[in-house]
Amino acid sequence: MDLPTVCERYDERLSPGEYADVDASANGLQVGPDEGDVETVAFAVDAAGATIDAAVERGADLLVVHHGLSWGGIDRVTGLDYDRIAPLVEHDLALYAMHLPLDGHDDLGNAAGVADLLELEAREPFGEIGPVTIGQRGRAAEPFAPDELATLLESELDTGGEGVQHFDFGPDEIEDVAVVTGGGADWLEDAIDAGVDAFVTGEGKGKVYHQARDAGVNVFLGGHYATETFGVRALQDLAEEWGLETTYVDHPTGL
């Protein structure tokens, strides 16, 4: 399959245009020529030295990531940016990145992946950023005890040994859950206003503790990396459906 076709197919499924005003990430093809053949696609959460090297070693023609290299434009192709872009160019490895659209997608998104894990029902979009959303909200089939939910997340997420941090300030029965993966701490306030029993995100921020405590809500921090492997894995499944060879570069960060 040629490179523009792969990109177009992903673009069509993920509608990056709707997120263009709110996402600093230049979503879509970030590094690569106008044409080229794609046989093997590598997938990773982050585009960085380790994952690019792995993709090169595995002979990939395209690396698909959640966190790319262009955030509001690459000012200069120097320093770390040079070190990451040069091997892409030298090894004819194109880079495709998809940030917020892959967080919020109802079906393929990172938050949808966490919601699947928790088997949430009656789902709806959550976590507004401008006119779009980057999370999911739903109800547990049966209420979770807070510890039970923490244990489930800890056993299923790839936290790099850091575990799941739980602020146990909410109700003892968790039915209504909101999820914003990655760095979602700023949406805790919306989750509180929405009256959920628990908020699941990746990274914390200092203010989260007292917000959760004063509002009486459970907060689970599963890690930025660990909560954001779902989206790229869903894109990997698509690539396999299209008949491409794929490989997943797992590189948990402990963050």
Added chain:
Amino acid sequence: MDLPTVCERYDERLSPGEYADVDASANGLQVGPDEGDVETVAFAVDAAGATIDAAVERGADLLVVHHGLSWGGIDRVTGLDYDRIAPLVEHDLALYAMHLPLDGHDDLGNAAGVADLLELEAREPFGEIGPVTIGQRGRAAEPFAPDELATLLESELDTGGEGVQHFDFGPDEIEDVAVVTGGGADWLEDAIDAGVDAFVTGEGKGKVYHQARDAGVNVFLGGHYATETFGVRALQDLAEEWGLETTYVDHPTGL
């Protein structure tokens, strides 16, 4: 001592005016009347339900914090804001907050406190934000081994049981160290450009791992709370010098 005098003395030492353009926090007196007597002063890192309640219980007239309640203005005195402001008003407890000026102060600041802990020498301001700085940089009297530095931080910081996270990607001998306390991850890039051996901050962010790895620098995450107790404790020392009764409200958050 009357309330305006206490505020003036702190304001004079900390020069919040120089940080006014870059700090969302309304630094200085945040809640309180134009006059009043101060006998007992409570100190805490965060102004929130738990710390305000403790200050009330200990009979304080003034609560001095690093993280206050007004960040770009209080839109409405409702919800969590009401729950935090109402006890202040009802118990005649004034609130004084000092954010970035207390991070960056050469002598009283949070970063200076960490630098003291590491006995850094030849110190200079680090971590620019607009025309001011919020961190410190210095040289170890004798080089640290990375593990040694991690152990030192872990034993001295009040991390609420979460420990210190260490990304061991830098040189084996750490001499040159940059410190930005709290949420300082965005200054890792400046630390890399400055060529330090190690960067110490409070909270991480997903991107820190690969930045540190690709640049070859040690990063230590000591926790937002744990790295920011130094400033308010220094203000407590001042209050004692002025003859006021003081009390420290310790409430580690694990973040």
Added chain:
Amino acid sequence: MDLPTVCERYDERLSPGEYADVDASANGLQVGPDEGDVETVAFAVDAAGATIDAAVERGADLLVVHHGLSWGGIDRVTGLDYDRIAPLVEHDLALYAMHLPLDGHDDLGNAAGVADLLELEAREPFGEIGPVTIGQRGRAAEPFAPDELATLLESELDTGGEGVQHFDFGPDEIEDVAVVTGGGADWLEDAIDAGVDAFVTGEGKGKVYHQARDAGVNVFLGGHYATETFGVRALQDLAEEWGLETTYVDHPTGL
């Protein structure tokens, strides 16, 4: 009736969300807890020391005003803001404010109240601010002589003894009238472009005299306070319909 219910009912009638982008006022509940019982509601044009004291004396649980305390956020709860907010908190008196939506409402609004007084017909919204309007325009059932209109306004408005100021530069028969209450001088230009015979507002501004003179239009300045009692009185009527006890705190300012 509980406090959130009262607020919701007013919010539903007045649609503050439509004015959110153009109104500096934080419309809705401005000071108060998440729950509480409301038996007695006080109404006033302005939230200030005099009106808050009166509402406290009359045992009100809620004070509803046109001009509240939060205009683009309360930077600090100190000085005059402390002096106004503290008695609200101490006496469990909530504060609900509604600014532009209560100027422009077709039925309950201040401009509608003036239009009622003048018995204007064929009314339509007037006075654009962004996508919404804050005034009314209509035709007199029978043309007014300019003096007659001045006398009518002077006898019906609560001008605090300052009277109505009339710039008698327009036609001798007034049929077409535009109204923007309060500080509406900036809309005189729109009124001129619309070709009205008279413009009624509250406060003047230096430039109004020559604008009116050069354009040949009657201008009547009835006072900021005096032209803006209609909206809160209409909200008082609603509260009575809902079975609440009410009281109106009259405090004309002469402005």
Added chain:
Amino acid sequence: MDLPTVCERYDERLSPGEYADVDASANGLQVGPDEGDVETVAFAVDAAGATIDAAVERGADLLVVHHGLSWGGIDRVTGLDYDRIAPLVEHDLALYAMHLPLDGHDDLGNAAGVADLLELEAREPFGEIGPVTIGQRGRAAEPFAPDELATLLESELDTGGEGVQHFDFGPDEIEDVAVVTGGGADWLEDAIDAGVDAFVTGEGKGKVYHQARDAGVNVFLGGHYATETFGVRALQDLAEEWGLETTYVDHPTGL
């Protein structure tokens, strides 16, 4: 004297460049050719139909005003702008305007004129707008009783019959006085913070009454026109010193 020379002389005395960032008025020559002879100069507070007609009748070559015609640019030379600019062009009457620099000038300014009237001593600049000031502050040689000050202003200012409005909420002895002429109501807050006994300005605004009442300060509203005749009269004196014929177009507005 030729037109560019007159303009240059005024520009040199008034330094409009220092106010360029904060003044919407295009200060300096607003309408007129690059050259021309000036024999007679007319002076008025406002550039409008009445004052332009009077200047034409009196055979002036130049009209000098405080309030000109260009506020952030003239979008179109149509409507009222055409009606004001056309007679200037047709009668070879140039227009020179000087707004904020003529409010704040220590010597020639409107506020200085009011301060002279009150014989204030120990004067200093007051009323910051960006990096400059538009008012004056000083101490009465002997304290005024509030009524006495009101009477003095009323007898000396050209209020067009509207009188001086006095909010009698301050101390009974007035020593410390701040002055911002014209539409200075927004600086009442600074006057309160500065701890003056009285604030003198031209126009009010609805919020002034309660601000003055709650803060306990005297406020005197002398009228926009009436408090702003001093500056242009001082420029008239300069023109006479330069040997030009002058005429003052008095047109009080009652605002």
Added chain:
Amino acid sequence: MDLPTVCERYDERLSPGEYADVDASANGLQVGPDEGDVETVAFAVDAAGATIDAAVERGADLLVVHHGLSWGGIDRVTGLDYDRIAPLVEHDLALYAMHLPLDGHDDLGNAAGVADLLELEAREPFGEIGPVTIGQRGRAAEPFAPDELATLLESELDTGGEGVQHFDFGPDEIEDVAVVTGGGADWLEDAIDAGVDAFVTGEGKGKVYHQARDAGVNVFLGGHYATETFGVRALQDLAEEWGLETTYVDHPTGL
């Protein structure tokens, strides 16, 4: 026909309101009174000394142009602006300007005029600026050879002797053509992305050469003036249909 009627008719056809957010030009009547009779209308591309003088000499009551005098407001009616506005006022010559709406109009526009010249078919709007467009795109009835297209443009456009500049980097058969008249160089990138064979505009810019060369596209620069005579001529035709006397002031600039 009276002046407001002429303006209204043009406004209705050209919908300047849709371009208001993106066009610095104050489109519509730019200089003139609220009423007046129009018998003779002059048309020109630019409002400037030469064209205004010609219109005066020909006894016009109204001058209709593509490039007017108000671009984001006239700061002062002095210097060149005075020299251009004064004769308009003195000779009762009104000025009507229409910028981007007359570039992009499907039927009357400048780009449509060039497309007519090239007999392009299957036309569609091209050249987005915010929510509107200022150009046209279409297919040649029969493919042009590049030289043939250059010759056609050169023979039909009024280039003031400067000729048409052709960057011959595209395909040898030109079918798909995009047109943005005047200063359209910034839309070359959109034309490249759209995959056209040739881009026709007025003025170049330094970067155009290498953009065209690296992308492999033909670029034709016909001159700012020469590509923008079509719109005002179309407005002249309308005026004749309305029974007005008309005259075209031709003044090519060589740019």
Added chain:
Amino acid sequence: MDLPTVCERYDERLSPGEYADVDASANGLQVGPDEGDVETVAFAVDAAGATIDAAVERGADLLVVHHGLSWGGIDRVTGLDYDRIAPLVEHDLALYAMHLPLDGHDDLGNAAGVADLLELEAREPFGEIGPVTIGQRGRAAEPFAPDELATLLESELDTGGEGVQHFDFGPDEIEDVAVVTGGGADWLEDAIDAGVDAFVTGEGKGKVYHQARDAGVNVFLGGHYATETFGVRALQDLAEEWGLETTYVDHPTGL
């Protein structure tokens, strides 16, 4: 010489930091690694396919240009950007760009080069952009006749056959000359205000003709490329002084 040293030396001479707020160009090293050896340096006005290919062919390690590849950040390394960056990476050719600082430099700059050509004396900076300047102004040793000046420019500038365009609207003796190279048409107005006899720039713009005609000033358009070869040639001289091998890639554009 190693790459960082070459870059530092140029940076020191050209002070790009002073232009950072007004120059969209990312001045300095734009593409390249943190280290590397430089033996041969190529120089060109523009970084584009043709000049990069030539530099590669000539075995250069570094290409120094006036117009680089990053203007406000490279959004994606795709399309034309990929085609230009890929050969740089693949052939270990670093790219150093210097835009406005090389226009305005008193000694090395493009405008200084044109001023040298015209042997202007009593030179001073001209052409303000924010706090810096990008042009030069000076007096001819002996007055030029306009034709003489045109002929001189035409014979010395590398216009790619397009010649120099002269608007002959100014005085017959040219003494006072202002120069802004490249796209300097927007500074014609400043040149008129400064009262020069002639303005020399690279590219025109439609409005230049009538501005020059109405103001009575000579304007010479020498071409964007042709007026901007001086700066990079001056940098080439520096490199030779440092003992590096150099080569100039001449590629006139006709613009």
